[in-house]
Amino acid sequence: MLRRRFLTGSALTIMLVLMIFVSACTKDDPLPEEMEEVVEEEEEVPVDAFAGPTYRDDYTSIASWNNRSQWNLANVHDPSVVKDGDYYYMYQTDASYGNAHDGHGHYPSRRSQDLVNWEYMGAVFSEAPGWIKDSLNNMRADMDPALPPIQNPNYGFWAPHITKVGDIFRLYYSVVVTNPIVGNDPNTSWTERAFIGLAVSSDLSSGNWEDKGMVISSVADGLESYQRNGGNDWSAYFKFNAIDPSFVVTPNGEQWLVYGSWHSGIAAVQIDPSTGKPFKLETVADYGVRIAGRGSNDNRWQGLEAPEIIYNEDTGYYYLFLAYDELSVAYNTRVARSQNITGPYVGIDGLNVTAGAQAWPILTHPYKFDGHTGWVGISHPSVFQNPDTKEWYYSSQGRLPENVPGINVSNAVMMGQIREIYWTEDGWPLVAPERYAGVPDAEITKEDIVGTWEEITLEYQYRIMQTSYDVVFNADNSLGGSLSGSWNFDEDSQKLTINGNNFIVDTAWNWEASPRKKTFTYVGLSSTGRSIWGKKKN
Template sequence: MASMALIVVAYSCKDDEVSSDLPVIEEEEQQDVLADYKGPVYADDYSAIASWENRSSWNLANVHDPSVVSDGKYYYMYGTDASYGNALEGHGHFPYKKSKDLVNWDFEGTAMAATPDWVKDTLNNMRTRVGLDPIADPVFGHWAPVVRKVGDKYRMYYSIVVDNFIGNGLPNTEANFDNTWTERAFIGMMETSSPLLNDWEDKGMVVCSVSDRGTDWSRSSTGDWSGYFKYNAIDPSLVVTPEGEHWLVYGSWHSGIAALQLNPETGLPLNEFDVNDESTWGTTIYTRNSSSRWQASEGPEIIYNEETDYYYLFLAYDELSVAYNTRVCRSRNITGPYEGFDGSAVIGKDCFPIITHPYAFNNHSGWVGISHCCVFQNEETGDWYYSSQGRLPANTNSNAYSNAIMMGHVRKIRWTEDGWPVVMPERYTAVPEKEITEDEFVGSWEQITLNYARGTQQSSVALSLSSDHKATGALTGTWSFDAANKVLTIGSLELCVERELDWEASPRELTIVFSGLNSSGVSIWGKKN
């Protein structure tokens, strides 16, 4: 897709979405509060402390595909087993951390000690029914859990991928390839009364990958991506409707994303799941390409925002190591149709807005692989947050393997007047609330337009705001600031403003940032130098 030129247009931020986790400080106290503020000092390149022995120092190191839930006292972040140098290998599955402030995180261990027996048993029962030999020692991957509070319980839906070829049952390597696809994936569920106790009770299978191609599991080559399974049973997300319905949204690549209604009491499918009955697999709610199973979209995250009365479907586009970028679409109904920024249905095509993309501000390597997000709300303040991994580009600090460094990112979300989420360009650090004044905007800025450029980081362009309210450089026109709603207007472009930490500065220091959407549904990010 060609890069899009910036066309400025007004999309103002809702003034009821600008509260903070921290109380507003009285005016005479504000300066002292900011003067005493100390932001995180841990390094983005955590390679020196990546080993298991240093896990007490990780903070947000070794985070991939996070899911965040709160018990009212702590936030808990769960994720995929992936880690730099495979530091987590042999220590259980679905690592998790806890935090009181979304800034400082303690590594707590793993939520699953060992792969449940039902996975291997179910896999081999299914293989036996179609005349295949059982696999004695399947290769399992543990991916992308989602955790939600449901009544007085917490439910985790998790993915377990079987990485063996269907035909010969051997591990997925080039040498073992037998012109068949790899085996199915499973989504299971477990419950606990308290994430603090970490005493999860497994409830078994919810769904598994299913095929509409019978026993024709042939694959012409490892470059064939037409997909034997219709739905790939990974990347679960859960949403509860205002009417109390529970829906599992899941899928990756293949035929797209499906929504399956669950029984609220059990957390399992409302209607019994049957691998031979397509009507029990769920309803397709998004596919990037209706004519192909080469989707390059995955990681659905589904939320309902009662303020806008929309369901929002966040999607990860492209491969995860570099090109990952986040899109969002919305619908009045859980099963769709989902619409993009221009108001048209998105099924079968790319969707906008783009709310994250590989990028780099000055004085830093920047970040790639920023997607497969979770989106969550502080129910007391109403504030919304976006969390995902971010990867360092290859050869950062002369490290050929730096692209495997996965740092957890937490960023604040604001909402435009038209009800679209925008993500802040700097990571959240619980900066105390102090009124932002108009004179603070005067000076030099860096501005980034997150146009889609697959595998390429978008870099910053100089922007200047003058004391006589003129903008020059990356954006032009007259500028003004609405302090009550924390909205900066440049020309007709309206931008949500926050005071955040400048992570690229050395030493790190406080700054002002903005985020908004242009007329094409592409995020516009800015940071005061």
Template sequence: MKYLNIILLSLSSLFAIGCSGGDATEDVSKPTPTPPSGSDEQLASYVAPTYNDDYTSIASWDNRSKWNLANVHDPSVMKADDGYYYIYQTDASYGNAHIGHGHFFCRRSKNLVDWEFMGATMSKLPAWVKTKLNEIRSNMGLSASTVNFSDETQFGFWAPCVRRVSANLYRMYYVITVPGTINGDNTWSERAFIGLMETSTPANVSSWVDKGYVITNVSDKELNFNVKSNDWANCYFKYNAIDPSYIITPSGEHWLAYGSWHSGFAAVQLNASTGMPLKTLGNPWGTDISAYGKLINTRQMGNRWQASEAPEVVYHNGYYYMFMAYDELSVAYNTRVVRSTNIDGPYVGIDGTDVTNNGGDAYPIVTHPYKFSKGYGWVGISHCAVFDDGNGNWFFSSQGRFPANVGGNAYSNAIMMGQVRSIRWTDDGWPVVMPERYGAVPQPAITESELVGNWEHIDLSYNYAKQDVAITMNLAANHTITAGTWQGATWSYDATNKVLTANGVKLYLQREVDWEASPRKATIVYAGYNGKKTYWGKKVN
């Protein structure tokens, strides 16, 4: 499925038909550090980013050196030993500008604000895809695929996950989806594959070496294809081989979480030396498919058509945190997070819901379509990468899309801007993502007097495919709230920990860019949880 022929949609587009560059010279100058602190003088002289979020005028391939974070979809971000952050992505762009120029594009930055386009890490469809596909089809008693393997526009190149393994080893797990159906009867979509590439020098995009097949869709229904094509809840595949998330545990185990829609997400242990599954997989069907992984998340137990995808698993202070995307990607996309003390679960939400053993909606909400009073706001904010800078600062990166018909552009929802946001961790260990994007704002201490005045406050509740809209909230000098939903309540401030408590809710503060202001400027923002509720806000005057 294509979005009005404007963009090759990733991820959810598979389910519309059934379940299923060049080298860069390395800059060895001292990296620009992520500023954890700063002076009032630095803040006073701060200049916010000026690039335009509506990048349609530079969307063409010939303008790629100007893209910065334009045309980013399903990002994966890691910091390399050369001091750069590298971001990799699904093949997707406004106007399909990327077609014919390779796959899994790379950019790099030293400050998470200014990004240099590097080019493709894969030049063409790997030969192993055709070989492995027809090997599996033969074992299933099916004829060889009739797909035209020379027409790469029919294949999906999706959702890479890149990690630093050691000083001289970086791994990328990537996804290739194959067109067609598994039995030629239009019953279920053809399978997807997760493959592996490695490099020792991410600054050289052509240095990635393909290591081949890792895993594919698996079914517990033997070779029974006689499931009606509209029986989504009972589809043939149990796990879908897309959206890999690679993690190395503190004890040195290597794991891959993967999957979407279908039954949910699986976790499979890897051989640390090879990056391949630890156990021999066997045929991708049968009554025992345990080698393909263990179920670690499901939105609805027993339903194989559930709108969740893109697991991203990271470790922080004793917990494994699994972020995930909910709902369709163009507008409704929103992010949830759960956690576990074990890499393979059980994962539990902030409300105690065990999404591993019992299933259920995951809370808290981390991102959601939203709109402040100025600007168009953002939708489709999910499929995230979560990473740190090595100095205790954590970040969340995802795509963000414009709403439909912005500025009279009927295709504005296909404008995809890569976005980076700061993460703070609550007192009880949950990650809150800031509402405004990261702009390397200096971080001098926030004083109580700065909090007095007007804020825009967003109740980030779940509203399918709708933007949560800000309302005005006023914090008075006498510590009362004189406008907004919490009018009549009180507020207090813990300056040491940068926590504003309003109406009994702890809101975690950060200096960020007011991207909707003209001109853009530094401001103060907050994010916080109260049970299953999420709140965002920013100081406006």
């Protein structure tokens, strides 16, 4: 359709696929054969007849492990998504409301045929891989002076990244060891190393994984000691924190791992295609080069993490998506781009993010439309593509705000969120204002634009939600409410302009309405690189 070509560069007509919900299974307990049937016939549904998702954002009544067959996108944190056959598969950190995942394996997974309805599939590992303890204690034995082994390490299982390389799926996963290096007090000693490991599978539906062991770890660079001078000392003994992996293949076939969190910035290291691991790890230089930071190279504590890197063959750029700030409330997503894998990465303002400049545009931020509590902590992005249609999507968790009445520890309610990605004419990504719901495409008319909309400008404010204001689109092309000026909508190109600025319009699901229903949204950029989200009021 013309509208979709203008917005995303492909002509996808989204179909609804009926979904069979199944009970959750672990990798050792495959789905019963009769539960794996897929309805073969697809039927295009008129927009006005579309019945979208109705599940509640407050899922606390079904948050427990025994209710996992009802979770859908509940209890999702740090998701990573890839498509295999008819299904999208999602893998995540172990975090959950009320620690529902505890004792049930590591790196939970789920799958979906339509990105809307998800079934829980179980965990990748039933227990911690043995190589972690062995590698940790071998490193301790090689220290000067040598340190005794840790018999029962305390682990955190964080932020996996799923990717397909040839016919094999690789899962790069993060493991942190939270024991102090020396003694028992984390205020006087830095905690032990973080590790990135690798597991591979040829068929994600099987749940079978072969663990390939360590890929990379945090390593001392000699500039700081293992000693920590209290809880506010963040100058770590290592340069790059070995968590939050992402992976990209260059047009000439090079493979690169991008990783890092807070300490000294984000690193990129080239990978041996035959092993999925670095070619060597003999010196500190082998652990990669810094490609992004938030401040100078000398600053060991920088408020960014969770790099996600893609190469867009349509634009010829690598796009580095970054999570800024702490994860519970303030999390927000930025992006920078480069024509070279190692940078320099620059923002839309032309400033050098590799050298430590702030990255703009801002793509997600704590926000609130009318009729809802709003969402915070919206980042640690997974940016993935449908290989068949070439459509791009953004996924992350969102958290409910703090102190929502009637919800115990409301900020720990974490819901997986999928959003469409649109591309501006000059090649910058934008994230949809509303979560994806599979609303069928339809040609939008000027009459659809006329009326009252809610608009949010994603100005950066630490731990503060951006709230909506009303904008009125009058039939005579004037603006009212909180905006003055004029607007225009070209029905042939499906292009909306507001006071001369271009916006991308789409059909969407009004998740905040009661009952939920179809609506329209727009998204664009301000002159300073802030996303502007609009949603028509119903």
